[in-house]
Amino acid sequence: MSSQAGPVNTPAATGELPRVRDVQTRRNAELALLGFAMALVAAYSATIQLTMFDTITGNFWVPAAVLSVLFLGLHLVVRYAAPYADPALIPAVALLNGIGVGFLRRLDLAEAPAAERLNYPIFAGTGGRQLAWTLISVVLAAVVLMIVKDHRAISRYAYTLGLGGIVLVLIPALLPRSLSEINGAKLWIKFGSFSIQPGEFAKLALLAFFAYYLVRKREVLSLASRRVLGVDFPRGRDLGPVLAVWAVSLLVLIFEKDLGTSLLYFGMFVVTLYIATERVSWLIIGLLLFFGGAYSAYLLGASVGGPFANFYDRAQIWLDPFSDPYLRGYQLVQSLLGLGSGGLFGAGPGGGQPTKIPEVHNDFIFAGLGEEIGLFGLSALLIIYLLIVQRGLRAGLAVRDSFGKLLAGGLAFTLALQVFVIVGGISRLIPLTGQTTPFLSAGGSSLMANWMLIAVVLRVSDAARRPVDASVSARPSGSSASAPAQLHGAPTEVIKP
Amino acid sequence: MNAPLRRVGVVVLVLFALLFVNLNWVQAYKADEYRNSDYNGRVQIAEYERERGVIEAGRTALASSKPTDGELKYIREYPAGEAYAHVVGYNPVNLAATGIEKSEDEFLAGTSDALVADRISDLWTGEKTPGGSVLLSLSKRAQETAFKEMSNNRVGVDKGAAVALDPRTGAVQALVSMPSFDPNPLADHDTDAAEAAYDKLESDPGKPLINRALSETYPPGSTFKVIDAAAALESGYTQQTQIPAGSVYRAPTSGTDIRNAAASICPESQVSLKEALTESCNTGFAKLAVALGADKIKEEARKFGFGQTDLTCGRLNGEGLPVAPSETGDIKNPDGGDDPAALAQSGIGQNNVRMTPMQGALIAAAVANDGKQMRPYLVQKLLGPDRTTSHYTATPKELNGAVVSGQVARDLQEMMVSVVENGTGRNAQINNVVVGGKTGTAQSSADREDHGWFIGFAIKDGKPVSAVAVFLQEAGSGGSAEAARIGGQIMRAVVTDAGGS
Numbered sequence: 002m003s004s005q006a007g008p009v010n011t012p013a014a015t016g017e018l019p020r021v022r023d024v025q026t027r028r029n030a031e032l033a034l035l036g037f038a039m040a041l042v043a044a045y046s047a048t049i050q051l052t053m054f055d056t057i058t059g060n061f062w063v064p065a066a067v068l069s070v071l072f073l074g075l076h077l078v079v080r081y082a083a084p085y086a087d088p089a090l091i092p093a094v095a096l097l098n099g100i101g102v103g104f105l106r107r108l109d110l111a112e113a114p115a116a117e118r119l120n121y122p123i124f125a126g127t128g129g130r131q132l133a134w135t136l137i138s139v140v141l142a143a144v145v146l147m148i149v150k151d152h153r154a155i156s157r158y159a160y161t162l163g164l165g166g167i168v169l170v171l172i173p174a175l176l177p178r179s180l181s182e183i184n185g186a187k188l189w190i191k192f193g194s195f196s197i198q199p200g201e202f203a204k205l206a207l208l209a210f211f212a213y214y215l216v217r218k219r220e221v222l223s224l225a226s227r228r229v230l231g232v233d234f235p236r237g238r239d240l241g242p243v244l245a246v247w248a249v250s251l252l253v254l255i256f257e258k259d260l261g262t263s264l265l266y267f268g269m270f271v272v273t274l275y276i277a278t279e280r281v282s283w284l285i286i287g288l289l290l291f292f293g294g295a296y297s298a299y300l301l302g303a304s305v306g307g308p309f310a311n312f313y314d315r316a317q318i319w320l321d322p323f324s325d326p327y328l329r330g331y332q333l334v335q336s337l338l339g340l341g342s343g344g345l346f347g348a349g350p351g352g353g354q355p356t357k358i359p360e361v362h363n364d365f366i367f368a369g370l371g372e373e374i375g376l377f378g379l380s381a382l383l384i385i386y387l388l389i390v391q392r393g394l395r396a397g398l399a400v401r402d403s404f405g406k407l408l409a410g411g412l413a414f415t416l417a418l419q420v421f422v423i424v425g426g427i428s429r430l431i432p433l434t435g436q437t438t439p440f441l442s443a444g445g446s447s448l449m450a451n452w453m454l455i456a457v458v459l460r461v462s463d464a465a466r467r468p469v470d471a472s473v474s475a476r477p478s479g480s481s482a483s484a485p486a487q488l489h490g491a492p493t494e495v496i497k498p
Numbered sequence: 499m500n501a502p503l504r505r506v507g508v509v510v511l512v513l514f515a516l517l518f519v520n521l522n523w524v525q526a527y528k529a530d531e532y533r534n535s536d537y538n539g540r541v542q543i544a545e546y547e548r549e550r551g552v553i554e555a556g557r558t559a560l561a562s563s564k565p566t567d568g569e570l571k572y573i574r575e576y577p578a579g580e581a582y583a584h585v586v587g588y589n590p591v592n593l594a595a596t597g598i599e600k601s602e603d604e605f606l607a608g609t610s611d612a613l614v615a616d617r618i619s620d621l622w623t624g625e626k627t628p629g630g631s632v633l634l635s636l637s638k639r640a641q642e643t644a645f646k647e648m649s650n651n652r653v654g655v656d657k658g659a660a661v662a663l664d665p666r667t668g669a670v671q672a673l674v675s676m677p678s679f680d681p682n683p684l685a686d687h688d689t690d691a692a693e694a695a696y697d698k699l700e701s702d703p704g705k706p707l708i709n710r711a712l713s714e715t716y717p718p719g720s721t722f723k724v725i726d727a728a729a730a731l732e733s734g735y736t737q738q739t740q741i742p743a744g745s746v747y748r749a750p751t752s753g754t755d756i757r758n759a760a761a762s763i764c765p766e767s768q769v770s771l772k773e774a775l776t777e778s779c780n781t782g783f784a785k786l787a788v789a790l791g792a793d794k795i796k797e798e799a800r801k802f803g804f805g806q807t808d809l810t811c812g813r814l815n816g817e818g819l820p821v822a823p824s825e826t827g828d829i830k831n832p833d834g835g836d837d838p839a840a841l842a843q844s845g846i847g848q849n850n851v852r853m854t855p856m857q858g859a860l861i862a863a864a865v866a867n868d869g870k871q872m873r874p875y876l877v878q879k880l881l882g883p884d885r886t887t888s889h890y891t892a893t894p895k896e897l898n899g900a901v902v903s904g905q906v907a908r909d910l911q912e913m914m915v916s917v918v919e920n921g922t923g924r925n926a927q928i929n930n931v932v933v934g935g936k937t938g939t940a941q942s943s944a945d946r947e948d949h950g951w952f953i954g955f956a957i958k959d960g961k962p963v964s965a966v967a968v969f970l971q972e973a974g975s976g977g978s979a980e981a982a983r984i985g986g987q988i989m990r991a992v993v994t995d996a997g998g999s
Contacts, residue, residue, distance in 0.1 A: 341533050341535075354540045397503050
């Protein structure tokens with residue numbers, strides 16, 4: 002808070018419009034918030050121990066301390082590599098990540114034999130593994146921040162990233178089931194006991210490509226249009242790319258058997274398209290295409306079956322989970338019963354029976370948490386997610402270049418959509434799908450990808466808040482060769498027909 | 499691009515608001531329903547922290563909880579085993595509870611509102627006060643006699659049911675369904691073992707988990723003639739009124755011949771109403787039913803409790819084991835006109851007439867209690883954890899008001915006593931006790947043996963002390979005589995059991 006590192010701009014120094022705003026880095030605020038978040042994580046672990054053991058062991062603070070060291074390291078990297086980055090992002094994400102580690106460890110304790118619980122090793126079980134994944138993810142985020150000095154540099158690899166993204170998406174669909182299917186969704190690449198979810202990384206790669214492509218095409222997409230019923234609709238030939246992404250997302254739905262992933266990709270694309278073109282018609286077309294496609298898949302599942310059967314099944318479970326409460330509806334029924342048993346205040350950390358819910362480590366972690374921290378606790382977690390998303394959107398608003406706006410806005414929205422899809426799924430707002438809960442669910446792929454996403458948003462927010470002269474001086478070399486192409490550096494244009 | 503970005507921010511807010519509203523729905527509005535769902539094993543685990551109350555009858559524990567070393571601190575035990583299984587039910591870890599274990603669950607678990615004072619005192623002491631105790635109305639001797647006699651019946655039947663009521667109060671004195679089962683394996687803490695035990699019982703062809711006394715209906719056969727007789731007496735007939743009989747009767751327009759069980763029964767063209775009931779004269783009652791008309795018969799059955807869809811047997815406030823409704827059917831042509839053939843068959847308890855053994859006992863109880871039918875109940879008393887505070891004591895209530903007038907009831911009593919003294923129900927006789935009743939042999943289906951029925955009552959020193967219904971499924975010949983014998987044994991046990999009622 003007291004940091005005054007931001008140089009005060011004078012019109013004479015920058016040659017631009019006078020800026021009297023005093024830009025602060027707010028890094029000390031970040032540090033204080035981080036300390037607060039870690040104190041909460043430690044208190045959470047202590048409460049779990051108190052509930053489960055009736056006593057607090059001497060090592061309750063160890064996971065929180067390990068996490069604190071990791072996040073402190075990231076904080077230092079941000080101080081050096083992105084000093085103007087948004088100060089609320091890392092503490093908010095760290096809190097979610099810490100609660101996730103604490104809850105996974107709590108699940109390990111419940112599953113361990115009673116005699117071993119008091120002395121359960123810190124790095125054992127899913128909780129320990131999650132701690133290790135956090136280490137790798139935070140290092141990865143730091144590396145991204147240090148390598149990508151300017152987010153516009155990402156656009157230079159847009160086509161590579163786009164191609165890579167599509168390959169990542171399609172690998173599980175093409176692999177045999179034995180190597181790609183877990184719990185009915187073909188979203189994985191399995192190597193023995195180890196498996197990765199390439200879709201998590203594909204999200205980032207595809208979004209970078211979308212942002213680049215749409216910045217280039219936005220004029221033609223937004224200008225050439227026909228007016229129907231007061232809404233501007235695009236020309237037929239411009240629909241091509243949208244239809245292509247729609248087709249790919251439907252293929253994902255059918256061959257990877259996962260509505261959530263499909264919705265995620267398609268939603269991501271349509272929303273970036275909307276942000277780029279400012280045309281509501283794209284949203285309407287997108288929603289109609291998606292729901293039309295999903296509904297057709299449902300009808301085909303009911304009549305033809307085959308590849309559509311899985312989606313039809315899930316929709317049926319969603320419509321009435323209690324019709325088959327022990328087999329097909331079991332997961333959702335147990336999830337709802339867990340949430341309901343938690344009620345408003347929850348059973349208290351460590352006081353519930355989250356292990357009654359299958360897959361509580363992954364897809365259903367939010368339901369498991371909900372049983373123990375109740376509606377109030379879950380609402381707090383949702384607000385933290387909302388904070389992260391709105392901070393990402395703010396970075397998009399504040400950054401000057403179109404690519405950065407699309408990148409930050411798109412990534413923030415993707416995160417929001419993923420939270421919506423999984424939390425909506427486990428609480429029976431929408432049909433259940435196999436998404437991870439960002440930063441909470443056990444699993445390296447999701448954690449790494451989402452931390453990389455945060456690193457990119459941090460990078461954009463740094464560019465957004467950085468005073469102009471500081472950003473000039475911070476450019477890696479200042480040489481014209483590494484300067485971004487003029488297109489991506491161009492300021493926002495306001496286009497009205 | 500800032501305007502759409504801001505709008506995306508609003509969209510995100512809307513999405514999160516949807517999540518928030520939906521979580522409110524699940525965690526607040528539906529919370530109680532989900533928390534107490536039959537599929538929810540969580541609350542039960544929390545319940546095992548507290549010693550569950552005892553279910554007992556006649557100072558004998560029928561269900562109690564024993565401390566364990568496991569994660570679930572108490573295990574449920576059913577020391578009385580099979581004999582009480584269909585009344586007590588079971589309270590498994592993962593499966594759905596049944597019987598009194600289900601209907602009195604909150605009180606037994608100590609979570610009922612009545613026990614809130616005990617839970618508040620727990621806050622100070624840090625202890626978990628056990629749940630409350632449920633005292634059943636069952637007579638230990640009558641229940642055990644009923645179970646023993648039903649299990650060792652002399653016609654070799656393995657399916658059936660017996661119910662005994664106190665006609666003056668409605669207290670259930672005995673309630674047995676055959677075949678029975680041992681509830682103990684279902685309460686096993688090893689949920690896989692419990693589920694395996696459940697699956698085994700569920701797939702047993704004898705369907706032991708079904709409570710045949712309450713939840714199944716069967717054709718009542720000749721026991722339904724008591725209803726016909728009541729309808730006749732109310733329409734101005736007397737015991738001595740001569741009614742048309744004969745060895746064969748074919749209803750007008752259509753239908754099959756109705757004959758009597760033996761050629762010696764009412765071959766004459768007219769017999770008295772009392773004689774017809776004593777001998778169980780089929781032709782007489784078929785003709786009587788046709789003479790009285792379908793509406794009268796249906797109305798009489800309804801007054802005795804047929805068609806009641808919400809009857810339960812547990813506490814008198816409506817919580818308890820559900821009793822399936824007994825039915826007479828429409829007794830009409832498909833076009834709505836009279837159907838004398840169906841009416842003739844219905845009059846002798848066939849066609850679409852179906853009743854539960856509980857309904858049979860309710861008919862006998864109403865007759866024995868001078869026409870006043872009492873609501874049946876199983877829960878006599880609820881005692882707090884200290885076993886002195888009473889939270890509920892059954893105060894007998896009438897079920898359907900005065901079913902028939904006192905005079906009609908006394909006529910029916912005399913006629914039914916004649917059945918036991920001179921007619922088909924001789925096996926039910928008890929020394930020094932006035933016993934009345936009616937046997938029944940009901941055709942189940944063409945290729946199966948007939949069901950055997952007996953409904954009856956015992957009057958000692960001028961007071962009705964017990965009313966029974968005994969049902970032997972597909973018992974064949976001799977079934978109703980054996981049912982009468984078992985009915986007599988159960989009532990004798992009630993009379994000898996001083997502490998029973």
